[in-house]
Amino acid sequence: MDARQLKFFLAVIDYEGFSKAAEQLYIAQPSLSQAIAGLERELGVALFHRVGRGVLPTDAGKQLIGPARQVLRDLATAQSAMDAVKGVASGRVEIITMPSPGVEPLSTIMQQFVRDHPDITLSVDGAFVPEDVLHAVRTGASEIGLLGAPTLTQAADLNVLPIEDQPLMLITAPGGPFAGRDSITPADLAGHRLIASQRGSLMRKMVDDVMSSGVSATVVAEVAHRTSILPLVMAGVADAVLPSGWTRVAGMAGADFLAITPPSYLRVALVYRKTPLTPSAEAFLGAAKQYVAQQH
Numbered sequence: 208m209d210a211r212q213l214k215f216f217l218a219v220i221d222y223e224g225f226s227k228a229a230e231q232l233y234i235a236q237p238s239l240s241q242a243i244a245g246l247e248r249e250l251g252v253a254l255f256h257r258v259g260r261g262v263l264p265t266d267a268g269k270q271l272i273g274p275a276r277q278v279l280r281d282l283a284t285a286q287s288a289m290d291a292v293k294g295v296a297s298g299r300v301e302i303i304t305m306p307s308p309g310v311e312p313l314s315t316i317m318q319q320f321v322r323d324h325p326d327i328t329l330s331v332d333g334a335f336v337p338e339d340v341l342h343a344v345r346t347g348a349s350e351i352g353l354l355g356a357p358t359l360t361q362a363a364d365l366n367v368l369p370i371e372d373q374p375l376m377l378i379t380a381p382g383g384p385f386a387g388r389d390s391i392t393p394a395d396l397a398g399h400r401l402i403a404s405q406r407g408s409l410m411r412k413m414v415d416d417v418m419s420s421g422v423s424a425t426v427v428a429e430v431a432h433r434t435s436i437l438p439l440v441m442a443g444v445a446d447a448v449l450p451s452g453w454t455r456v457a458g459m460a461g462a463d464f465l466a467i468t469p470p471s472y473l474r475v476a477l478v479y480r481k482t483p484l485t486p487s488a489e490a491f492l493g494a495a496k497q498y499v500a501q502q503h
Contacts, residue, residue: 210282212246213275215239216254220272221348224261276347277482284485298487303332303340303349306433307410308475311452312370312498313353320494327487335408341365344478350488355450355473357413368477368495371502373450374470375413378436378457380443390466393417396424400445402436405429413471414448437462 218228219239229236247254254268264272283298304313309331317329332349334340340352341362353370354360360367377391384399385391396418403426404410410433418424427445430436436447441460449457450473454464477495484492 208246208249210279212242212249213278215242216246216268216271217275217279219243219255219262220264220268226260273346280347280350280485284483298326298485298490299328299330300351300485300487300491301330301332301349302351302353302491303334303343304353305334305337305340305355307373307450307452307473308353308355308370309333310433310456311373312475312495316491316494316498319497320491323494324487324490327490329491341478344480347480350479350484351491352478353475354478355475357416357472357474359474360476360478362478364481365478366481368479368492368499370475370477370495370499373452373473373475375417375448375467375473376451376454376464377446377467378440378449378453379446379463379465380441381461381463383446383463385465386463388465390468392468393422396422399424400427401425402428402430402439402445402447404433404436405431410449413473417448417467417471 215228215232218232219225222228222231225236225239225243229239232239243254250267250271252267253265254271255262256265302313313331320327321329332343334343334352334354337354337356337360340349340354341360343349344352344365355373359369377385377396379385385395401414401424403414406429411429414426428439430439433449436449437453437457437460439445440447440457440462448467451464452473452475457464477492479488479492
């Protein structure tokens with residue numbers, strides 16, 4: 208078993224099939240199939256179920272995913288250490304983030320990070336719920352996770368770095384019924400029209416919690432992708448309740464934003480495994496810690 212075989216194996220996992228994996232690896236599909244077959248012979252187990260034109264990992268395949276990612280990450284760490292000796296400062300950081308933390312604080316952290324490390328590539332994946340972020344970090348699919356929850360994230364098997372608490376805000380088009388005000392209460396939303404993310408999402412739960420006191424607001428649109436909410440607000444469809452991390456983007460778009468009192472918070476945290484990080488990920492962690500220090 209070698210690094211090339213593990214890289215091919217993970218490509219089939221990540222791209223859910225041999226055809227797409229071969230395309231991404233820039234090799235012929237028969238060559239990829241032969242490499243996986245050789246790995247299966249060497250290990251003495253089947254790694255994939257062939258289902259029609261697709262594949263699914265067997266139990267053995269599922270067990271190999273985490274160790275395979277760690278082996279390749281360890282090799283990347285070793286390469287980065289040698290590059291550092293030679294004065295090379297390149298690398299790659301794999302991050303997974305939920306939508307709202309992906310607006311802020313990720314934008315500000317990345318802004319400083321790319322200024323200090325211009326030759327390191329950031330690969331940012333997305334997730335909608337904290338459990339998906341935690342799973343990606345635990346399995347090694349991402350080195351660093353950024354998530355938000357109503358309470359501070361607890362994960363005994365991971366390192367958790369609290370980043371900031373973002374109060375919920377009402378984002379509204381200018382000139383609406385709240386023009387000239389700095390804040391509102393949940394009672395002010397009575398009879399109001401709102402845009403929210405779909406049921407089951409964290410942001411929808413937080414909106415429902417704000418309305419749970421009996422406020423008769425109406426959700427007129429349920430939007431899966433958070434990036435669609437602000438354009439709908441500016442088009443006058445309805446207002447939206449979002450964490451304060453959205454206020455800079457909302458202000459640039461010309462929207463107004465008002466505090467909701469008493470406040471509800473999105474607790475933003477960064478998570479990473481307790482095993483050593485690659486030098487590139489360690490540098491990103493340093494940028495995140497610098498961001499936290501600046502906020503305090």
